[in-house]
Amino acid sequence: MRSLAELISEDRSAWAEVEAAVSGSPFAVEILSTDPDRAAACLQRLQVTTKSWLGSLVYLSGGLVVDDGWLRVLGSGHPQRRLPDIHTVNAGFTGAGLVVAQDVMGGEFVWRQGDGPTPSIHYFAPDTLGWEDLGLGYTDWLYGMLNGAIDQFYLSWRWPGWQDEVAGIPFDAGLHTLPPLFTAEGKDIAEVSRRPIPMTQLVSVLHDFADQLGA
Template sequence: MRSLAELITDDRSAWAEIEAAVSGSPCAVEILPTDPVRAASCLQKLQVTTNSWLGSLVYLSGGLVVDEGWLRVLGSGSPEHRLPDIHTVNAGFEGAGLVVAQDIMGGEFVWRQGDTAQSPGPSGQSGQPTIHYFAPDTLGWEDVGLGYTDWLYAMLGGALDQFYRSWRWPGWQDEVADCPLDAGLHILPPLFTKEGKEIADSSRQPVPMTQLVSTLHDVADQLGT
Protein backbone atom coordinates (compact mmCIF):
# COMPACT_ATOMS: atom_id res chain seq x y z
CA MET A 1 0.00 0.00 0.00
CA ARG A 2 1.35 3.41 -0.96
CA SER A 3 1.79 6.02 1.72
CA LEU A 4 -0.21 9.25 1.78
CA ALA A 5 2.91 11.19 0.76
CA GLU A 6 3.22 9.03 -2.35
CA LEU A 7 -0.40 9.70 -3.30
CA ILE A 8 -0.32 13.49 -2.95
CA THR A 9 1.30 15.02 -6.02
CA ASP A 10 0.97 18.76 -5.47
CA ASP A 11 2.99 19.63 -8.55
CA ARG A 12 0.77 17.50 -10.78
CA SER A 13 -2.59 17.79 -9.00
CA ALA A 14 -5.66 17.62 -11.22
CA TRP A 15 -7.58 19.97 -8.93
CA ALA A 16 -7.05 23.04 -11.13
CA GLU A 17 -8.61 21.15 -14.05
CA ILE A 18 -11.61 20.19 -11.92
CA GLU A 19 -12.09 23.76 -10.72
CA ALA A 20 -11.95 25.01 -14.30
CA ALA A 21 -14.57 22.46 -15.37
CA VAL A 22 -16.80 23.46 -12.45
CA SER A 23 -16.49 27.20 -13.10
CA GLY A 24 -17.24 26.72 -16.79
CA SER A 25 -20.19 24.38 -16.25
CA PRO A 26 -23.64 25.45 -17.49
CA CYS A 27 -25.05 23.54 -14.50
CA ALA A 28 -25.12 24.75 -10.90
CA VAL A 29 -22.23 22.95 -9.19
CA GLU A 30 -21.32 23.16 -5.51
CA ILE A 31 -17.96 21.92 -4.25
CA LEU A 32 -18.50 20.59 -0.74
CA PRO A 33 -15.81 21.24 1.88
CA THR A 34 -14.06 18.37 3.59
CA ASP A 35 -12.17 17.61 6.76
CA PRO A 36 -8.43 17.15 6.08
CA VAL A 37 -8.17 14.09 8.32
CA ARG A 38 -11.14 12.39 6.69
CA ALA A 39 -9.86 13.36 3.22
CA ALA A 40 -6.43 11.87 3.90
CA SER A 41 -7.99 8.65 5.19
CA CYS A 42 -10.25 8.33 2.14
CA LEU A 43 -7.40 8.95 -0.30
CA GLN A 44 -5.09 6.44 1.36
CA LYS A 45 -7.79 3.79 1.33
CA LEU A 46 -8.57 4.54 -2.32
CA GLN A 47 -4.88 4.34 -3.33
CA VAL A 48 -5.25 6.76 -6.24
CA THR A 49 -2.94 9.76 -6.63
CA THR A 50 -4.09 13.36 -6.76
CA ASN A 51 -2.81 13.76 -10.30
CA SER A 52 -5.98 11.89 -11.28
CA TRP A 53 -9.40 13.56 -11.21
CA LEU A 54 -10.75 10.91 -8.86
CA GLY A 55 -7.90 11.16 -6.38
CA SER A 56 -7.89 14.94 -6.46
CA LEU A 57 -11.65 15.21 -5.99
CA VAL A 58 -11.63 12.76 -3.07
CA TYR A 59 -8.70 14.49 -1.35
CA LEU A 60 -9.76 18.09 -1.88
CA SER A 61 -13.55 17.98 -1.67
CA GLY A 62 -16.40 16.35 0.15
CA GLY A 63 -17.99 15.80 -3.25
CA LEU A 64 -19.76 17.72 -6.01
CA VAL A 65 -23.45 18.62 -5.90
CA VAL A 66 -24.60 19.10 -9.48
CA ASP A 67 -27.90 20.56 -10.69
CA GLU A 68 -29.34 21.29 -7.22
CA GLY A 69 -28.37 17.78 -6.11
CA TRP A 70 -29.71 15.80 -9.07
CA LEU A 71 -26.23 14.28 -9.38
CA ARG A 72 -23.96 13.69 -6.38
CA VAL A 73 -20.33 13.01 -7.32
CA LEU A 74 -18.70 11.25 -4.39
CA GLY A 75 -15.62 12.57 -2.60
CA SER A 76 -14.45 12.31 0.99
CA GLY A 77 -17.90 13.15 2.30
CA SER A 78 -19.51 16.07 4.06
CA PRO A 79 -21.51 15.12 7.17
CA GLU A 80 -22.81 18.66 7.58
CA HIS A 81 -24.32 18.42 4.09
CA ARG A 82 -25.39 14.79 4.63
CA LEU A 83 -23.33 13.46 1.72
CA PRO A 84 -21.51 10.21 2.58
CA ASP A 85 -17.94 9.58 1.52
CA ILE A 86 -17.08 7.31 -1.39
CA HIS A 87 -16.07 4.36 0.84
CA THR A 88 -19.27 4.48 2.90
CA VAL A 89 -21.34 4.24 -0.29
CA ASN A 90 -19.23 1.40 -1.65
CA ALA A 91 -19.45 -0.54 1.61
CA GLY A 92 -23.04 -1.35 0.68
CA PHE A 93 -22.32 -2.00 -3.01
CA GLU A 94 -22.22 -5.68 -3.90
CA GLY A 95 -21.45 -5.30 -7.60
CA ALA A 96 -18.11 -5.12 -9.35
CA GLY A 97 -16.27 -1.82 -9.55
CA LEU A 98 -16.35 1.46 -7.66
CA VAL A 99 -19.47 3.61 -7.22
CA VAL A 100 -18.33 7.18 -8.01
CA ALA A 101 -21.67 9.02 -8.20
CA GLN A 102 -25.39 8.62 -7.54
CA ASP A 103 -28.37 10.51 -8.88
CA ILE A 104 -31.60 11.50 -7.21
CA MET A 105 -33.52 8.66 -8.87
CA GLY A 106 -31.26 6.01 -7.37
CA GLY A 107 -29.15 5.58 -10.48
CA GLU A 108 -25.48 4.78 -9.89
CA PHE A 109 -22.35 5.51 -11.88
CA VAL A 110 -19.77 2.78 -11.35
CA TRP A 111 -16.18 2.67 -12.56
CA ARG A 112 -15.60 -0.86 -13.73
CA GLN A 113 -14.22 -3.09 -16.46
CA GLY A 114 -16.78 -5.17 -18.29
CA ASP A 115 -18.48 -7.58 -15.94
CA THR A 116 -15.56 -8.14 -13.59
CA ALA A 117 -14.14 -6.04 -10.79
CA GLN A 118 -10.96 -4.17 -11.59
CA SER A 119 -8.77 -1.77 -9.70
CA PRO A 120 -9.23 1.86 -10.73
CA GLY A 121 -6.88 2.95 -13.48
CA PRO A 122 -6.26 6.00 -15.67
CA SER A 123 -9.09 6.95 -18.00
CA GLY A 124 -8.77 7.23 -21.72
CA GLN A 125 -6.53 4.18 -22.17
CA SER A 126 -7.50 1.10 -24.11
CA GLY A 127 -8.54 -1.76 -21.86
CA GLN A 128 -9.03 0.46 -18.83
CA PRO A 129 -12.24 0.66 -16.76
CA THR A 130 -15.09 2.82 -17.98
CA ILE A 131 -18.13 4.30 -16.29
CA HIS A 132 -21.19 2.06 -16.22
CA TYR A 133 -24.62 3.38 -15.27
CA PHE A 134 -27.29 1.44 -13.40
CA ALA A 135 -30.49 2.89 -14.88
CA PRO A 136 -33.64 3.05 -12.71
CA ASP A 137 -35.86 3.09 -15.80
CA THR A 138 -34.52 -0.20 -17.23
CA LEU A 139 -32.94 -1.76 -14.11
CA GLY A 140 -30.00 -2.62 -16.35
CA TRP A 141 -26.39 -1.57 -16.75
CA GLU A 142 -25.21 0.72 -19.55
CA ASP A 143 -21.54 1.21 -20.45
CA VAL A 144 -21.09 4.95 -20.96
CA GLY A 145 -17.84 4.22 -22.77
CA LEU A 146 -15.82 6.92 -20.99
CA GLY A 147 -13.23 6.79 -18.24
CA TYR A 148 -13.80 8.68 -15.00
CA THR A 149 -12.14 11.92 -16.10
CA ASP A 150 -13.84 12.09 -19.48
CA TRP A 151 -17.21 11.17 -17.99
CA LEU A 152 -17.08 13.82 -15.27
CA TYR A 153 -15.78 16.45 -17.70
CA ALA A 154 -18.69 15.67 -20.04
CA MET A 155 -21.30 15.76 -17.28
CA LEU A 156 -20.03 19.08 -15.97
CA GLY A 157 -19.85 20.38 -19.53
CA GLY A 158 -23.57 19.98 -20.17
CA ALA A 159 -24.06 16.29 -20.96
CA LEU A 160 -25.98 15.87 -17.72
CA ASP A 161 -28.99 17.79 -19.02
CA GLN A 162 -29.14 15.70 -22.17
CA PHE A 163 -28.62 12.48 -20.20
CA TYR A 164 -31.62 13.16 -17.96
CA ARG A 165 -33.82 15.28 -20.23
CA SER A 166 -36.67 12.76 -20.45
CA TRP A 167 -36.86 12.60 -16.65
CA ARG A 168 -37.27 16.31 -15.96
CA TRP A 169 -40.64 17.63 -14.84
CA PRO A 170 -41.93 21.20 -14.34
CA GLY A 171 -40.51 22.62 -11.12
CA TRP A 172 -37.99 19.80 -10.62
CA GLN A 173 -35.28 22.23 -9.44
CA ASP A 174 -37.03 23.19 -6.20
CA GLU A 175 -38.09 19.63 -5.46
CA VAL A 176 -34.58 18.29 -6.02
CA ALA A 177 -32.99 21.07 -3.95
CA ASP A 178 -35.28 20.19 -1.03
CA CYS A 179 -34.20 16.54 -1.08
CA PRO A 180 -31.34 15.80 1.38
CA LEU A 181 -28.10 14.54 -0.16
CA ASP A 182 -28.38 11.24 1.70
CA ALA A 183 -31.81 10.64 0.14
CA GLY A 184 -33.32 10.11 -3.29
CA LEU A 185 -36.79 10.26 -4.78
CA HIS A 186 -38.98 7.17 -4.63
CA ILE A 187 -41.15 7.24 -7.75
CA LEU A 188 -44.59 5.63 -7.98
CA PRO A 189 -45.38 4.15 -10.41
CA PRO A 190 -41.69 3.15 -10.76
CA LEU A 191 -39.69 4.44 -13.71
CA PHE A 192 -39.18 0.92 -15.03
CA THR A 193 -42.93 0.39 -15.53
CA LYS A 194 -45.00 1.56 -18.47
CA GLU A 195 -47.13 3.68 -16.15
CA GLY A 196 -44.03 5.32 -14.67
CA LYS A 197 -42.79 6.88 -17.90
CA GLU A 198 -44.79 10.06 -17.25
CA ILE A 199 -42.80 11.19 -14.26
CA ALA A 200 -44.61 14.52 -13.98
CA ASP A 201 -47.77 12.60 -13.08
CA SER A 202 -46.01 10.25 -10.66
CA SER A 203 -45.76 10.39 -6.88
CA ARG A 204 -42.28 11.45 -5.75
CA GLN A 205 -41.26 11.04 -2.12
CA PRO A 206 -37.78 11.38 -0.52
CA VAL A 207 -36.45 8.17 1.02
CA PRO A 208 -32.96 7.25 2.31
CA MET A 209 -30.63 6.69 -0.65
CA THR A 210 -29.44 3.37 0.75
CA GLN A 211 -33.06 2.16 0.82
CA LEU A 212 -33.81 3.43 -2.68
CA VAL A 213 -30.72 1.88 -4.25
CA SER A 214 -31.20 -1.41 -2.43
CA THR A 215 -34.82 -1.66 -3.55
CA LEU A 216 -33.97 -0.99 -7.20
CA HIS A 217 -31.18 -3.59 -7.22
CA ASP A 218 -33.38 -6.14 -5.45
CA VAL A 219 -36.11 -5.70 -8.09
CA ALA A 220 -33.49 -5.97 -10.85
CA ASP A 221 -32.26 -9.25 -9.36
CA GLN A 222 -35.81 -10.59 -9.08
CA LEU A 223 -36.54 -9.68 -12.70
CA GLY A 224 -33.19 -10.99 -13.89
CA THR A 225 -32.21 -7.73 -15.55
Protein backbone atom coordinates in the same frame (compact mmCIF):
# COMPACT_ATOMS: atom_id res chain seq x y z
CA MET B 1 -0.10 -0.17 -0.02
CA ARG B 2 1.27 3.22 -1.01
CA SER B 3 1.75 5.83 1.69
CA LEU B 4 -0.18 9.09 1.76
CA ALA B 5 2.95 10.97 0.69
CA GLU B 6 3.19 8.77 -2.41
CA LEU B 7 -0.42 9.52 -3.34
CA ILE B 8 -0.26 13.31 -3.00
CA SER B 9 1.30 15.27 -5.85
CA GLU B 10 1.49 18.97 -5.08
CA ASP B 11 2.98 20.01 -8.42
CA ARG B 12 0.97 17.69 -10.68
CA SER B 13 -2.40 17.65 -8.92
CA ALA B 14 -5.42 17.46 -11.22
CA TRP B 15 -7.42 19.69 -8.88
CA ALA B 16 -6.89 22.83 -10.98
CA GLU B 17 -8.49 21.02 -13.94
CA VAL B 18 -11.45 19.97 -11.81
CA GLU B 19 -11.93 23.54 -10.56
CA ALA B 20 -11.75 24.86 -14.13
CA ALA B 21 -14.42 22.39 -15.27
CA VAL B 22 -16.63 23.40 -12.34
CA SER B 23 -16.15 27.12 -13.06
CA GLY B 24 -17.03 26.63 -16.73
CA SER B 25 -20.10 24.49 -16.10
CA PRO B 26 -23.46 25.80 -17.32
CA PHE B 27 -25.02 24.25 -14.21
CA ALA B 28 -24.86 25.23 -10.57
CA VAL B 29 -22.06 23.15 -9.06
CA GLU B 30 -21.12 23.28 -5.38
CA ILE B 31 -17.77 22.00 -4.17
CA LEU B 32 -18.28 20.71 -0.64
CA SER B 33 -15.49 21.33 1.81
CA THR B 34 -13.77 18.46 3.59
CA ASP B 35 -12.03 17.63 6.82
CA PRO B 36 -8.27 17.12 6.16
CA ASP B 37 -8.00 14.01 8.32
CA ARG B 38 -11.04 12.38 6.74
CA ALA B 39 -9.79 13.33 3.26
CA ALA B 40 -6.36 11.83 3.93
CA ALA B 41 -7.91 8.60 5.24
CA CYS B 42 -10.23 8.34 2.21
CA LEU B 43 -7.40 8.90 -0.27
CA GLN B 44 -5.09 6.39 1.37
CA ARG B 45 -7.81 3.76 1.38
CA LEU B 46 -8.66 4.53 -2.25
CA GLN B 47 -5.00 4.25 -3.33
CA VAL B 48 -5.43 6.67 -6.26
CA THR B 49 -3.06 9.62 -6.64
CA THR B 50 -4.07 13.27 -6.78
CA LYS B 51 -2.67 13.38 -10.30
CA SER B 52 -6.05 11.94 -11.29
CA TRP B 53 -9.41 13.70 -11.17
CA LEU B 54 -10.78 10.99 -8.88
CA GLY B 55 -7.91 11.19 -6.42
CA SER B 56 -7.82 14.98 -6.32
CA LEU B 57 -11.60 15.23 -5.87
CA VAL B 58 -11.58 12.74 -2.99
CA TYR B 59 -8.61 14.44 -1.30
CA LEU B 60 -9.61 18.06 -1.79
CA SER B 61 -13.41 18.01 -1.58
CA GLY B 62 -16.28 16.43 0.26
CA GLY B 63 -17.86 15.91 -3.16
CA LEU B 64 -19.59 17.84 -5.92
CA VAL B 65 -23.30 18.71 -5.90
CA VAL B 66 -24.43 19.30 -9.47
CA ASP B 67 -27.60 20.81 -10.92
CA ASP B 68 -29.53 21.61 -7.71
CA GLY B 69 -28.48 18.29 -6.17
CA TRP B 70 -29.64 16.09 -9.03
CA LEU B 71 -26.16 14.56 -9.34
CA ARG B 72 -23.91 13.90 -6.33
CA VAL B 73 -20.28 13.14 -7.21
CA LEU B 74 -18.66 11.37 -4.28
CA GLY B 75 -15.58 12.65 -2.48
CA SER B 76 -14.46 12.39 1.13
CA GLY B 77 -17.93 13.29 2.37
CA HIS B 78 -19.58 16.16 4.23
CA PRO B 79 -21.51 14.95 7.30
CA GLN B 80 -23.11 18.34 7.96
CA ARG B 81 -24.57 18.40 4.45
CA ARG B 82 -25.40 14.68 4.67
CA LEU B 83 -23.30 13.59 1.71
CA PRO B 84 -21.55 10.30 2.55
CA ASP B 85 -17.95 9.65 1.60
CA ILE B 86 -17.09 7.37 -1.29
CA HIS B 87 -16.15 4.43 0.94
CA THR B 88 -19.37 4.58 2.97
CA VAL B 89 -21.41 4.37 -0.22
CA ASN B 90 -19.33 1.49 -1.55
CA ALA B 91 -19.63 -0.45 1.71
CA GLY B 92 -23.22 -1.20 0.71
CA PHE B 93 -22.45 -1.93 -2.94
CA THR B 94 -22.34 -5.62 -3.77
CA GLY B 95 -21.40 -5.37 -7.44
CA ALA B 96 -18.05 -5.06 -9.19
CA GLY B 97 -16.29 -1.71 -9.37
CA LEU B 98 -16.38 1.56 -7.47
CA VAL B 99 -19.49 3.73 -7.10
CA VAL B 100 -18.31 7.28 -7.89
CA ALA B 101 -21.63 9.16 -8.11
CA GLN B 102 -25.36 8.82 -7.55
CA ASP B 103 -28.33 10.76 -8.85
CA VAL B 104 -31.51 11.77 -7.12
CA MET B 105 -33.52 9.04 -8.86
CA GLY B 106 -31.30 6.27 -7.46
CA GLY B 107 -29.10 5.85 -10.50
CA GLU B 108 -25.48 4.89 -9.83
CA PHE B 109 -22.29 5.60 -11.76
CA VAL B 110 -19.71 2.88 -11.23
CA TRP B 111 -16.10 2.87 -12.42
CA ARG B 112 -15.23 -0.70 -13.39
CA GLN B 113 -13.67 -2.88 -16.02
CA GLY B 114 -15.85 -3.34 -19.08
CA ASP B 115 -15.20 -4.76 -22.52
CA GLY B 116 -12.49 -2.22 -23.28
CA PRO B 117 -8.82 -2.28 -22.27
CA THR B 118 -9.28 0.23 -19.45
CA PRO B 119 -11.97 0.74 -16.77
CA SER B 120 -14.95 2.88 -17.75
CA ILE B 121 -18.04 4.38 -16.16
CA HIS B 122 -21.11 2.15 -16.09
CA TYR B 123 -24.57 3.48 -15.23
CA PHE B 124 -27.32 1.60 -13.41
CA ALA B 125 -30.53 3.09 -14.79
CA PRO B 126 -33.67 3.21 -12.61
CA ASP B 127 -35.93 3.29 -15.69
CA THR B 128 -34.57 0.03 -17.17
CA LEU B 129 -32.94 -1.63 -14.14
CA GLY B 130 -30.03 -2.37 -16.45
CA TRP B 131 -26.36 -1.45 -16.66
CA GLU B 132 -24.97 0.65 -19.49
CA ASP B 133 -21.26 1.00 -20.24
CA LEU B 134 -20.85 4.68 -21.10
CA GLY B 135 -17.48 3.96 -22.67
CA LEU B 136 -15.77 6.84 -20.86
CA GLY B 137 -13.14 6.92 -18.17
CA TYR B 138 -13.77 8.83 -14.95
CA THR B 139 -12.20 12.10 -16.15
CA ASP B 140 -13.96 12.20 -19.52
CA TRP B 141 -17.28 11.24 -17.94
CA LEU B 142 -17.13 13.90 -15.23
CA TYR B 143 -15.91 16.58 -17.62
CA GLY B 144 -18.77 15.76 -19.98
CA MET B 145 -21.41 15.88 -17.25
CA LEU B 146 -20.10 19.20 -15.95
CA ASN B 147 -19.85 20.57 -19.48
CA GLY B 148 -23.51 20.04 -20.38
CA ALA B 149 -24.11 16.33 -20.99
CA ILE B 150 -26.28 16.04 -17.90
CA ASP B 151 -29.17 17.80 -19.70
CA GLN B 152 -29.29 15.26 -22.52
CA PHE B 153 -28.61 12.32 -20.22
CA TYR B 154 -31.66 13.07 -18.08
CA LEU B 155 -33.84 14.71 -20.73
CA SER B 156 -36.86 12.42 -20.27
CA TRP B 157 -36.72 12.57 -16.46
CA ARG B 158 -37.27 16.27 -15.89
CA TRP B 159 -40.71 17.49 -14.85
CA PRO B 160 -42.08 21.01 -14.35
CA GLY B 161 -40.71 22.40 -11.09
CA TRP B 162 -38.13 19.65 -10.60
CA GLN B 163 -35.43 22.13 -9.52
CA ASP B 164 -37.31 23.28 -6.42
CA GLU B 165 -38.33 19.74 -5.53
CA VAL B 166 -34.82 18.31 -5.91
CA ALA B 167 -33.18 21.23 -4.11
CA GLY B 168 -35.13 20.36 -0.97
CA ILE B 169 -33.94 16.74 -0.82
CA PRO B 170 -31.00 15.88 1.49
CA PHE B 171 -27.90 14.54 -0.22
CA ASP B 172 -28.26 11.17 1.51
CA ALA B 173 -31.77 10.70 0.07
CA GLY B 174 -33.36 10.17 -3.33
CA LEU B 175 -36.80 10.16 -4.91
CA HIS B 176 -38.88 7.00 -4.73
CA THR B 177 -41.58 6.91 -7.40
CA LEU B 178 -44.87 5.03 -7.62
CA PRO B 179 -45.43 3.53 -10.08
CA PRO B 180 -41.67 2.86 -10.55
CA LEU B 181 -39.92 4.37 -13.56
CA PHE B 182 -39.23 0.94 -15.07
CA THR B 183 -42.96 0.18 -15.44
CA ALA B 184 -45.15 1.27 -18.33
CA GLU B 185 -47.33 3.23 -15.90
CA GLY B 186 -44.32 5.04 -14.45
CA LYS B 187 -42.77 6.36 -17.65
CA ASP B 188 -44.37 9.80 -17.30
CA ILE B 189 -42.41 11.05 -14.31
CA ALA B 190 -44.54 14.18 -14.03
CA GLU B 191 -47.57 12.02 -13.22
CA VAL B 192 -46.09 9.56 -10.72
CA SER B 193 -46.06 9.90 -6.95
CA ARG B 194 -42.62 11.04 -5.74
CA ARG B 195 -41.31 11.09 -2.17
CA PRO B 196 -37.83 11.28 -0.66
CA ILE B 197 -36.45 8.19 1.06
CA PRO B 198 -32.90 7.35 2.24
CA MET B 199 -30.61 6.74 -0.72
CA THR B 200 -29.44 3.41 0.71
CA GLN B 201 -33.06 2.24 0.79
CA LEU B 202 -33.83 3.53 -2.70
CA VAL B 203 -30.79 1.87 -4.24
CA SER B 204 -31.53 -1.39 -2.42
CA VAL B 205 -35.13 -1.42 -3.66
CA LEU B 206 -34.09 -0.82 -7.26
CA HIS B 207 -31.42 -3.52 -7.23
CA ASP B 208 -33.82 -5.96 -5.57
CA PHE B 209 -36.32 -5.33 -8.38
CA ALA B 210 -33.54 -5.85 -10.93
CA ASP B 211 -32.63 -9.21 -9.36
CA GLN B 212 -36.25 -10.33 -9.20
CA LEU B 213 -36.96 -9.38 -12.79
CA GLY B 214 -33.68 -10.66 -14.11
CA ALA B 215 -32.84 -7.25 -15.55
